[in-house]
Amino acid sequence: MSGRDLKREILLNIIKADTANGTDESTGVLHGRYPGLSLTDCKEIAETIQTALTTGRKDKVSLVVTAPPSFGINAKPTMTVVQSMIENAKRNILITGYSLSSYFSELMDIIIDKSQKGIFVKFFINNIEKQPEADKLLQYKGKFLKIYDYNNKDDKMAALHAKVISVDGKQTLITSANLSYHGQQGNIELGTLIESERMAKQIDNVMTQLIFRKVFKEV
Template sequence: MSTGNINLDILLGQIETDRIAGTDTSIPAIMERYPSLSWKQAEEIYKMVSAACMVNPSIDASLVATVPPSFSVKAKSTKNTVESMVRGAKRNILITGYSLSGYFSDLLDVLIDKSQKGVYIKFFVNNIGAQQSLDKLCRYKGKFLHIYDFPSGKDSMAALHAKVISVDQEKTLITSANLSYHGQEGNIELGMLVKSTEIAKQVDDIFSHLIFTKVVKRV
C-alpha cells in the first residue's frame, strides 16, 4: 500500500528490488534521505525493512484470455475482467492505454463517473496525441483523474507498451490485450489477474517512478 509520499514509496520500492536481487544499492538512498544516519544504521534499516517484506502470503492468480467463442478454456474473459475491475473499484484505479478505440468509450464514461465520486484514477497513455478516443476523458481531468502521457521521443519505436489495470491496490491485471475491440474480443490474448497487495504495490511503484523521473508527463 502506498505511504502517500511518492519519494518514500520510491525508496521502499528500491529496498524491495534490492531484497529480491540480493543487493544493497538502496543503502546510500536511505542515507541521502536521512543524512544523520551512519552506514551501519542505514544498513540496519535496510535489513529490517527487507525482513518485513519477506512475509509473503500465497498469491492468488488466475488466467485471463481473449479467445474465439468456440474455444473451451478454463480462463476468465478479458472483456468481463476489465469491466468488472473498473466498475467495481472503490478507492483507486491505475490503468494504461497503449492502443485505445471507441470500443472502450462506455468504460471511459465509468472512469469519469468514478473520478467524480472520489475514486482516484491514474491513466497512463502512450502518445496521447494519437489517441483521439481520449479527448472526452481529458476534459474531465482534475483532482481525482490524473492523465499521464508517454510522448514520442528520440527513439520513435519506444512506447509505453504495458497493458495493466490495478484497482484498490488489491487486484492487478497484466495482459497482452489492448483496450480495443480486437484486444477484448477479436484477438488471441493472454494475461493474469493477480490478487496481491504486494504485486499491486510493485506495479504502482514502477509508475510512480515514471512520474518522479518525468518519463511520463501529466496532461
C-alpha cells in the first residue's frame, strides 16, 4: 500500500469512527491535510462521506403518489401520508409551503394545536405576503411555532419551491405536491417517504443554514 493509500485508509477509518461514536475528528484531519479548505467545507465533506458509508442499511423509502381514484398503484396516497405525519408528530415538525390553500386549513389547525402542546414547529413559507391562508398561523407564532418567509426581492421569479415535511427527526416526505386540494387529490404528483434519521437531520441542517445565511427571514 502506497503512502497516499495509507493516508486515505486512515482518514476513512477516522470517518467511520466518527459515524459510530458521534464524534467529529475527521473535520480536523481533513483541514490539516487540505488547509486551503475552510473548516465548514471540511465538515461538509466528512458528512458527505459519512452519508455514503451509511446509506441504505437502515433507511426505508416508499413511493407516495397523488393520482385519480381509479388509478390503481401500489403506493401510499399523498393526502394520507401528509395527514398521518402531522397527526402523529410527537416532538417536532418541519414543513415548507410553496402554495397554501383553504384545503389545508384543517391540518393547519392540527399544527397549531401541536405547537400549543409543546411540539416544536418550523414552517417555511414562500412569499408570505401573498399567502392569505397563512394569516391564522401568524396569530399563533411563538416559542414553539416559528414561521420563516422566503421573499427574494432581487429576483421576483425565485421561489421556495421545495415541498417537504419532516417529523420527529426520523420521517421525511419530499414531494412535488403542494399543500392544496389539487396537490393532495386532484393532480398527478410523485414523492418519496423516507424513514431515516440521517436524512431528517440533513434536511434540518440545510434549512438551518438557510436561516443563518438570512435566505429565510423569521416572521
